[in-house]
Amino acid sequence: xxxxxxxxxxxxxxxxxxxxxxxxxxxxxxxxxxxxxxxxxxxxxxxxxxxxxxxxxxxxxxxxxxxxxxxxxxxxxxxxxxxxxxxxxxxxxxxxxx
Amino acid sequence: xxxxxxxxxxxxxxxxxxxxxxxxxxxxxxxxxxxxxxxxxxxxxxxxxxxxxxxxxxxxxxxxxxxxxxxxxxxxxxxxxxxxxxxxxxxxxxxxxxxxxxxxxxxxxxxxxxxxxxxxxxxxxxxxxxxxxxxxxxxxxxxxxxxxxxxxxxxxxxxxxxxxxxxxxxxxxxxxxxxxxxxxxxxxxxxxxxxxxxxxxxxxxxxxxxxxxxxxxxxxxxxxxxxx
Numbered sequence: 001x002x003x004x005x006x007x008x009x010x011x012x013x014x015x016x017x018x019x020x021x022x023x024x025x026x027x028x029x030x031x032x033x034x035x036x037x038x039x040x041x042x043x044x045x046x047x048x049x050x051x052x053x054x055x056x057x058x059x060x061x062x063x064x065x066x067x068x069x070x071x072x073x074x075x076x077x078x079x080x081x082x083x084x085x086x087x088x089x090x091x092x093x094x095x096x097x098x
Numbered sequence: 099x100x101x102x103x104x105x106x107x108x109x110x111x112x113x114x115x116x117x118x119x120x121x122x123x124x125x126x127x128x129x130x131x132x133x134x135x136x137x138x139x140x141x142x143x144x145x146x147x148x149x150x151x152x153x154x155x156x157x158x159x160x161x162x163x164x165x166x167x168x169x170x171x172x173x174x175x176x177x178x179x180x181x182x183x184x185x186x187x188x189x190x191x192x193x194x195x196x197x198x199x200x201x202x203x204x205x206x207x208x209x210x211x212x213x214x215x216x217x218x219x220x221x222x223x224x225x226x227x228x229x230x231x232x233x234x235x236x237x238x239x240x241x242x243x244x245x246x247x248x249x250x251x252x253x254x255x256x257x258x259x260x261x262x263x264x265x266x267x268x269x270x271x272x273x274x275x276x277x278x279x280x281x282x283x284x285x286x287x288x289x290x291x292x293x294x295x296x297x298x299x300x301x302x303x304x305x306x307x308x309x310x311x312x313x314x315x316x317x318x319x320x321x322x323x324x325x326x
Contacts, residue, residue, distance in 0.1 A: 004114075012108020014117060018124040022132075026200030033196025037128050044107060072198055087121060093114045 004093075007055040008086045012040065012048045017083045020058065020075040028061065028072040049073065057082055123317075130314040135189040137311065139182075141304035146182040148297025150175040151243070155289035206260050214253060221245045240281050240288060247277040247292060265303055272299045 008017055019037050035045050052058040057079030061072040153174045156166035254270030276295030280288040
């Protein structure tokens with residue numbers, strides 16, 4: 001259990017990582033759409049995202065569409081790898097074949 | 099039954115088995131949400147094929163007992179086709195809201211979309227060329243619908259390859275079989291074959307995708323309730 005990445009090992013962040021990893025390899029998603037896919041409050045989502053961003057697992061791209069600011073989120077390569085490692089560790093803890 | 103949402107701030111962790119289940123449920127939930135429009139589009143196409151080609155068949159398929167006036171039949175056919183295209187475009191765009199793919203994927207999507215237009219125009223051109231070389235109006239009644247249906251079948255297979263969608267591969271192959279078989283039934287029965295073959299193929303896929311998505315949702319909610 002000690003091997004489980006503490007950044008990912010929380011329900012909220014695990015769900016975020018699972019959601020982002022379900023999207024395609026270089027797919028980006030806006031904050032509101034991600035919130036909708038997760039059914040999470042904006043406050044919660046941004047708190048978790050900040051931790052994931054600090055760990056280098058999620059990259060945040062702030063841009064503009066016309067005059068409205070849009071925030072795009074995406075899993076970094078490092079984040080994808082960390083998530084895969086986390087799931088693999090879970091499986092091995094449970095005695096499953098990866 | 100006490101259903102409890104995952105702790106309000108999502109900061110705590112569950113035991114490994116539950117965490118793994120959470121990953122799988124969330125992935126399924128996202129897949130389901132991203133694909134929720136599919137049954138609607140597929141059903142719209144099923145109706146367009148069934149009723150559209152059905153109307154073309156009714157022009158003289160049941161003569162002399164019943165005959166649908168040609169302009170009316172063609173109008174219904176075109177309207178249904180446009181309707182299905184509109185439903186696909188609107189829902190397709192809606193499903194992609196708030197998402198941005200890689201440029202490679204966007205390129206594939208644009209090329210695929212344009213190929214529908216280019217290919218359709220090419221078929222019209224090819225038909226005109228055949229008429230120029232003496233294709234009769236009767237033969238044109240076979241050529242055009244079959245050529246479009248063949249083309250559609252190939253495009254479905256292509257979409258399966260591009261987006262790894264096995265159901266589209268099945269639909270594509272089925273569409274090709276229907277297209278190749280239809281002319282052997284002769285005019286105007288080939289319209290009926292296209293209506294039933296194509297329409298029922300789509301409607302079956304619509305039902306299958308609806309059932310699949312509902313099961314996906316049911317599994318996720320059941321699990322969420324169980325793990326409260």
